[in-house]
Amino acid sequence: MNALDVDRLSIQFHTDRGVLQAVDRVSFSVAAGRTLAIVGESGCGKSATALAILGLLADNAEVLGGIRLAGAPLTPEAQRSARGRELAMIFQEPMTSLNPAFTVGEQVAEALRLHEGLSPRDAMARAIAMLERVRIPDAARRAKQYAHQLSGGMRQRVMIAIALACKPKLLIADEPTTALDVTVQAQILALLDELKRETGTAVVLITHDLGVVQDHADDVVVMYAGRVAEKASAAKLFAMPQHPYTIGLLGAAPRLDSKRARLASIEGTVPDLRNPPPGCRFAPRCPFAIAACEITPPLVELAPGHFAACIRAPLDVVLAA
Amino acid sequence: MWLFLLRRLGQVIPTLLILSVMVFALQQLMPGDPALILAGEERGDPVVLAQIRAELLLDRPLAEQYLSWIWRVLHGDFGFSWRIHMPVGDLILTKLPVTFQLALMSFVIGVLIGVPCGVLSAVWRDRPIDWVINGIALFGISMPNFWLGIMMILFFSVDLGWLPPSGYVPLWEDPWMSLQTTIMPAFVLGTGVASVLMRHTRAAMLGALSQDYVRTARAKGLGERLVVGKHALRNALIPVVTLGTIEFGRLMAGAVLTEQIFSIPGFGKLVVDAVFNRDYPVVQGVVLATALIFVMLSLVADMLYMAINPRLRTA
Ligand SMILES: Nc1ncnc2c1ncn2[C@@H]1O[C@H](COP(=O)(O)OP(=O)(O)OP(=O)(O)O)[C@@H](O)[C@H]1O
Ligand code: SF4
Ligand SMILES: [Mg+2]
Numbered sequence: 001m002n003a004l005d006v007d008r009l010s011i012q013f014h015t016d017r018g019v020l021q022a023v024d025r026v027s028f029s030v031a032a033g034r035t036l037a038i039v040g041e042s043g044c045g046k047s048a049t050a051l052a053i054l055g056l057l058a059d060n061a062e063v064l065g066g067i068r069l070a071g072a073p074l075t076p077e078a079q080r081s082a083r084g085r086e087l088a089m090i091f092q093e094p095m096t097s098l099n100p101a102f103t104v105g106e107q108v109a110e111a112l113r114l115h116e117g118l119s120p121r122d123a124m125a126r127a128i129a130m131l132e133r134v135r136i137p138d139a140a141r142r143a144k145q146y147a148h149q150l151s152g153g154m155r156q157r158v159m160i161a162i163a164l165a166c167k168p169k170l171l172i173a174d175e176p177t178t179a180l181d182v183t184v185q186a187q188i189l190a191l192l193d194e195l196k197r198e199t200g201t202a203v204v205l206i207t208h209d210l211g212v213v214q215d216h217a218d219d220v221v222v223m224y225a226g227r228v229a230e231k232a233s234a235a236k237l238f239a240m241p242q243h244p245y246t247i248g249l250l251g252a253a254p255r256l257d258s259k260r261a262r263l264a265s266i267e268g269t270v271p272d273l274r275n276p277p278p279g280c281r282f283a284p285r286c287p288f289a290i291a292a293c294e295i296t297p298p299l300v301e302l303a304p305g306h307f308a309a310c311i312r313a314p315l316d317v318v319l320a321a
Numbered sequence: 322m323w324l325f326l327l328r329r330l331g332q333v334i335p336t337l338l339i340l341s342v343m344v345f346a347l348q349q350l351m352p353g354d355p356a357l358i359l360a361g362e363e364r365g366d367p368v369v370l371a372q373i374r375a376e377l378l379l380d381r382p383l384a385e386q387y388l389s390w391i392w393r394v395l396h397g398d399f400g401f402s403w404r405i406h407m408p409v410g411d412l413i414l415t416k417l418p419v420t421f422q423l424a425l426m427s428f429v430i431g432v433l434i435g436v437p438c439g440v441l442s443a444v445w446r447d448r449p450i451d452w453v454i455n456g457i458a459l460f461g462i463s464m465p466n467f468w469l470g471i472m473m474i475l476f477f478s479v480d481l482g483w484l485p486p487s488g489y490v491p492l493w494e495d496p497w498m499s500l501q502t503t504i505m506p507a508f509v510l511g512t513g514v515a516s517v518l519m520r521h522t523r524a525a526m527l528g529a530l531s532q533d534y535v536r537t538a539r540a541k542g543l544g545e546r547l548v549v550g551k552h553a554l555r556n557a558l559i560p561v562v563t564l565g566t567i568e569f570g571r572l573m574a575g576a577v578l579t580e581q582i583f584s585i586p587g588f589g590k591l592v593v594d595a596v597f598n599r600d601y602p603v604v605q606g607v608v609l610a611t612a613l614i615f616v617m618l619s620l621v622a623d624m625l626y627m628a629i630n631p632r633l634r635t636a
Binding site: 082110 | 541
């Protein structure tokens with residue numbers, strides 16, 4: 001059984017300037033102990049997908065589709081009771097995600113008190129142990145400090161400690177290292193891998209960085225403008241990318257081994273999600289576009305476990321012709 | 322932190338100096354010759370007038386008058402009220418507890434109404450409850466205190482006969498009666514404070530609720546009550562506490578009209594009576610004491626701000 005199943009998830013935001021379809025029928029699954037990466041340009045709906053799983057989207061969001069945690073449907077009530085227990089999340093912004101008015105120790109201990117019913121004293125002892133576990137040196141002293149006294153990397157470690165305090169079945173890490181500098185990035189990702197191995201939790205890793213995907217993910221979902229463009233194991237995706245968007249991303253990241261690869265330069269810009277182009281949303285930027293691309297391409301399984309939403313896939317056939 | 326406090330104390334001294342000059346100037350600007358008033362029946366006799374002037378140093382240069390006044394003030398001598406035949410210092414000390422009691426009660430009422438309403442209207446932003454609370458707050462700010470005071474007297478004292486319409490009984494003489502005589506003026510003053518605090522609390526809560534750490538608290542699995550009442554409120558209260566202290570200072574500075582309407586013998590009434598009677602030493606003393614209280618409270622506000630704001634405390 002999978003730790004997480006997302007089944008045709010759609011998210012609409014109702015705004016003053018009309019309805020914005022941020023996520024459109026996105027499906028994926030993550031097994032326990034595995035890492036699924038969600039990749040895509042800014043605004044393609046990665047964070048919205050993550051927040052929908054936790055039930056933490058803004059009030060103007062409307063969510064359709066099914067989400068199951070360890071097989072059980074995640075209704076809003078189920079989400080409420082699963083948050084912080086089976087379901088945990090680390091956010092994109094370590095600098096602002098901790099409460100400035102409480103010590104970091106209190107913030108880790110709070111989760112333990114709530115979910116494990118520990119006394120304040122026991123919870124604090126466990127919180128210090130958690131801080132040690134995420135490799136915060138001098139944890140007992142750090143626990144008494146406030147977020148502003150810690151570096152960005154330290155704060156993200158505290159966030160990880162909070163997220164892992166109650167041994168979640170699923171951990172969502174939304175660009176956990178984007179705001180950190182390179183050496184710290186590597187440390188945090190290594191820590192996440194290590195904790196995943198120890199606890200067997202499933203991880204959804206959201207990132208911009210294809211280098212990160214290659215080093216840390218088992219499976220990959222490539223999103224474009226709210227839809228899944230391609231979905232495969234990391235090995236297959238890097239060996240035989242099938243969607244023109246994925247190929248563009250990989251092309252834009254030529255030195256994958258240098259681990260500095262980032263999604264950057266595909267010609268053109270992301271479409272306006274209030275008014276998306278008909279058919280394939282990538283068509284305005286796609287070098288392979290043909291007239292038939294005006295019909296929305298279905299997500300087709302090209303090889304076992306390898307899906308792409310492109311009518312011209314498999315592209316190796318096209319390229320060979 | 323201590324450095325900051327020392328600096329702040331350093332700023333207070335020039336403030337107080339400027340203040341004392343202003344209070345002194347106030348006395349000079351007031352119409353009427355105090356010597357004439359004090360002379361009473363004998364105001365036609367130039368010898369008596371000269372004697373009084375000499376006694377009050379009114380015939381000396383202004384600078385000398387000022388210095389001797391400051392000197393006396395620094396030694397706790399605020400002058401003598403010839404009208405009431407009491408040293409001004411003692412007079413202020415007898416009125417201080419009255420004003421303090423009224424201010425404290427008003428403040429408690431203001432906080433108890435203003436802060437929860439601010440939180441509620443922020444949580445239910447743009448919903449009916451928010452409109453209602455904002456409407457009442459607008460009403461509370463724009464409604465003159467004397468009008469509300471008179472309405473309350475008419476309703477609770479005249480119509481219902483529940484509360485005495487005016488007067489004051491000290492707390493230590495008859496606590497229950499004391500509460501009865503002060504509850505209406507405290508409510509009148511408290512609604513004003515509540516309106517101000519409500520608006521500040523609402524703004525601060527709206528700011529706090531949109532912060533990332535609130536999302537973290539929800540992701541941790543905390544219920545809305547803890548998310549709002551602990552994580553957001555703790556941060557929102559930091560600016561509100563400072564503002565609250567200043568509001569308390571305003572209350573201590575006297576509520577002239579409200580004290581007048583309810584015949585509460587506090588600072589407000591003291592200073593009004595003194596002004597009408599040209600009892601300059603009293604006016605001076607009260608203004609100076611009020612200003613001192615205000616300056617002290619703004620120091621307290623700064624200290625509180627430091628104490629509850631970890632970012633400053635541990636900087
Ligand atoms: N509350 C909201 N109201 C309206 N639009 C929203 C809201 N939240 C997100 N959006 C829009 O939904 C789209 C998807 O946003 P999302 O935050 O999921 O992007 P993302 O893929 O996480 O991007 P990034 O890499 O920049 O974090 C964006 O166009 C964004 O502007
Ligand atoms: S469907 Fe057409 S436009 Fe879309 S990616 Fe494939 S070739 Fe390009
Ligand atoms: Mg995002």
